[in-house]
Amino acid sequence: MDQVTALRRFNRYFTRRIGVLDDHYLGQDRPLGEARLLFEIHESASEASGTGASLRELRTRLGLDAGYLSRMAKALEAQGLVRTSVHPGDNRLRRVALTPAGRAEVTEQNRRAGALAAGLLEGLAPGQRTDLTGALATAQRLLRLAAITVTLVPGASPDARACLEAYAADLDVRFPEGFDESALVRPEEVSGDAGAFFVAYEESRPVGCGALRRLEPRVGEIRHVWVHREARRLGLARRLLAALEGEAAARGFDVVRLDTHAALTEAQAMYRACGYREIPRYDDNVYAAHWFEKRLE
Amino acid sequence: MDQVTALRRFNRYFTRRIGVLDDHYLGQDRPLGEARLLFEIHESASEASGTGASLRELRTRLGLDAGYLSRMAKALEAQGLVRTSVHPGDNRLRRVALTPAGRAEVTEQNRRAGALAAGLLEGLAPGQRTDLTGALATAQRLLRLAAITVTLVPGASPDARACLEAYAADLDVRFPEGFDESALVRPEEVSGDAGAFFVAYEESRPVGCGALRRLEPRVGEIRHVWVHREARRLGLARRLLAALEGEAAARGFDVVRLDTHAALTEAQAMYRACGYREIPRYDDNVYAAHWFEKRLE
DNA sequence: ATATTTCTTTGACTTTAGTCAAACTTTGGC
DNA sequence: GCCAAAGTTTGACTAAAGTCAAAGAAATAT
Numbered sequence: 070m071d072q073v074t075a076l077r078r079f080n081r082y083f084t085r086r087i088g089v090l091d092d093h094y095l096g097q098d099r100p101l102g103e104a105r106l107l108f109e110i111h112e113s114a115s116e117a118s119g120t121g122a123s124l125r126e127l128r129t130r131l132g133l134d135a136g137y138l139s140r141m142a143k144a145l146e147a148q149g150l151v152r153t154s155v156h157p158g159d160n161r162l163r164r165v166a167l168t169p170a171g172r173a174e175v176t177e178q179n180r181r182a183g184a185l186a187a188g189l190l191e192g193l194a195p196g197q198r199t200d201l202t203g204a205l206a207t208a209q210r211l212l213r214l215a216a217i218t219v220t221l222v223p224g225a226s227p228d229a230r231a232c233l234e235a236y237a238a239d240l241d242v243r244f245p246e247g248f249d250e251s252a253l254v255r256p257e258e259v260s261g262d263a264g265a266f267f268v269a270y271e272e273s274r275p276v277g278c279g280a281l282r283r284l285e286p287r288v289g290e291i292r293h294v295w296v297h298r299e300a301r302r303l304g305l306a307r308r309l310l311a312a313l314e315g316e317a318a319a320r321g322f323d324v325v326r327l328d329t330h331a332a333l334t335e336a337q338a339m340y341r342a343c344g345y346r347e348i349p350r351y352d353d354n355v356y357a358a359h360w361f362e363k364r365l366e
Numbered sequence: 367m368d369q370v371t372a373l374r375r376f377n378r379y380f381t382r383r384i385g386v387l388d389d390h391y392l393g394q395d396r397p398l399g400e401a402r403l404l405f406e407i408h409e410s411a412s413e414a415s416g417t418g419a420s421l422r423e424l425r426t427r428l429g430l431d432a433g434y435l436s437r438m439a440k441a442l443e444a445q446g447l448v449r450t451s452v453h454p455g456d457n458r459l460r461r462v463a464l465t466p467a468g469r470a471e472v473t474e475q476n477r478r479a480g481a482l483a484a485g486l487l488e489g490l491a492p493g494q495r496t497d498l499t500g501a502l503a504t505a506q507r508l509l510r511l512a513a514i515t516v517t518l519v520p521g522a523s524p525d526a527r528a529c530l531e532a533y534a535a536d537l538d539v540r541f542p543e544g545f546d547e548s549a550l551v552r553p554e555e556v557s558g559d560a561g562a563f564f565v566a567y568e569e570s571r572p573v574g575c576g577a578l579r580r581l582e583p584r585v586g587e588i589r590h591v592w593v594h595r596e597a598r599r600l601g602l603a604r605r606l607l608a609a610l611e612g613e614a615a616a617r618g619f620d621v622v623r624l625d626t627h628a629a630l631t632e633a634q635a636m637y638r639a640c641g642y643r644e645i646p647r648y649d650d651n652v653y654a655a656h657w658f659e660k661r662l663e
Numbered sequence: 664a665t666a667t668t669t670c671t672t673t674g675a676c677t678t679t680a681g682t683c684a685a686a687c688t689t690t691g692g693c
Numbered sequence: 694g695c696c697a698a699a700g701t702t703t704g705a706c707t708a709a710a711g712t713c714a715a716a717g718a719a720a721t722a723t
Contacts (some may be wrong), residue, residue: 214490
């Protein structure tokens with residue numbers, strides 16, 4: 070309960086003191102809503118290799134009313150900061166991209182916010198600055214992890230399939246011999262009585278997954294534990310593993326097994342740290358080089 | 367420059383994800399402005415032993431327009447959440463205090479915000495929660511320190527005198543024999559050519575001070591380094607000391623001296639850690655038990 | 664091919680937040 | 694006792710933020 074207080078105290082301090090200041094500087098010459106929208110268009114554009122973001126995307130990201138957003142976009146266009154066009158491929162969608170003037174504006178926003186942050190850091194000695202940066206990084210990592218939810222989904226759901234595709238693509242790059250998607254579990258193997266599939270969501274985006282299937286009576290197998298590149302080093306894999314083990318225990322399995330590729334040394338280290346011990350080969354997975362097992366309580 | 371980026375990244379993440387959520391929950395049934403005002407009235411009331419806060423106090427704390435605040439207070443009164451009365455002692459001021467209904471509302475606000483924070487922490491293992499709390503505490507400490515400014519003020523200024531009074535009151539409690547204000551420096555000793563006086567401000571409130579005066583040619587004396595109870599353990603004394611030493615060097619002093627009371631053991635430890643070494647008695651200060659000196663570069 | 668859903672635009676609103684100046688009362692300095 | 698300053702209230706505004714529903718166009722499902 071004291072930790073709740075600490076979190077709230079920090080929240081109050083931070084949003085009132087720093088956050089408010091930042092917003093104030095951000096939207097110096099224009100409404101905050103427009104400034105934020107401009108910023109978000111810039112972000113979306115630089116993330117996706119493409120040029121610009123769709124209104125639909127911005128709407129969900131900023132959580133705005135469709136009409137409100139439409140009008141703001143029009144206002145930005147009237148000011149010459151963005152250009153809109155129909156989305157190629159889906160004519161219902163509207164694409165918004167920054168003009169050079171819009172990009173200049175975002176750069177200026179960044180300069181101001183950066184100056185604010187730099188001014189704040191100036192009051193600290195170099196060592197203290199490092200401490201601050203470290204503490205903020207730790208806090209952000211843990212807050213992100215805390216905000217991620219791990220939920221059971223049907224093995225055939227689009228999110229599950231999307232995760233497995235990303236997983237396969239990652240492995241294909243990682244394994245010297247490549248990776249063939251046919252080695253993935255089939256949806257029916259991880260649905261209903263046969264097994265389970267978990268997806269980790271960060272702000273309703275899937276950022277990780279893990280599958281459990283029945284191998285033999287009272288023995289389960291964990292497969293395809295994967296974490297999105299941008300959600301790594303948060304401790305998410307451990308949470309997925311814990312969810313899978315909990316599910317296995319609930320299904321009456323005494324033991325869970327899993328295998329890993331020789332190249333995935335960090336994964337092996339994690340399994341060991343989580344109480345798995347290496348066992349002899351139990352399957353004929355061509356990609357596997359190590360086999361592990363853990364006895365459940 | 368990378369530290370600036372880290373600070374900004376955290377700021378963005380935190381305000382958008384946690385701060386916004388918190389505000390949203392806070393003001394569930396009423397405008398955010400009113401919810402904040404209600405909260406602030408509660409805070410002021412519990413801080414000051416008295417019942418309620420003056421509008422003037424709330425105005426400076428929240429940085430609101432007088433007219434705007436007056437109207438919001440009236441709205442809260444119409445809703446039966448606060449009661450206003452004339453301030454005893456100054457009939458210009460208006461005092462606002464929570465009614466039982468108002469207190470219930472604040473309790474409900476707190477419950478909601480607490481539930482939000484608790485929900486967030488639930489996603490973490492106990493060890494991770496401790497890490498998070500620790501990181502946030504460190505970050506808050508350093509951010510506060512960074513936001514404090516140390517400035518040179520005339521020795522006779524009200525802020526300087528207020529600090530010295532608080533300093534004397536602290537010592538009077540701390541020293542077994544008490545402390546008499548006549549032992550303080552006189553304003554003229556720390557103004558102009560004779561010396562200097564620094565005040566540390568946090569959000570325009572004085573939270574610390576330190577004096578420098580000429581003892582002999584090329585020798586300065588540092589006196590009355592004090593930090594407000596609520597601004598301790600931030601590293602502020604060191605910053606004050608650094609400011610005083612910088613000023614001493616700028617005035618051509620080669621050496622600074624200072625004395626401390628036997629009871630102030632943490633102060634002694636700090637002086638040693640900051641490069642001061644103990645020397646024989648150099649004055650006849652009745653409160654002093656240890657004398658220190660530092661040679662400036 | 665038809666119906667349903669998705670996405671955007673537009674019109675018509677409301678609420679919140681905030682500003683500015685004038686008026687009035689009380690205090691404190693001289 | 695007079696005058697300036699401080700504190701509050703009120704009137705008269707504006708801008709920003711956001712809501713809701715209707716309507717039209719394009720995609721998708723059946």
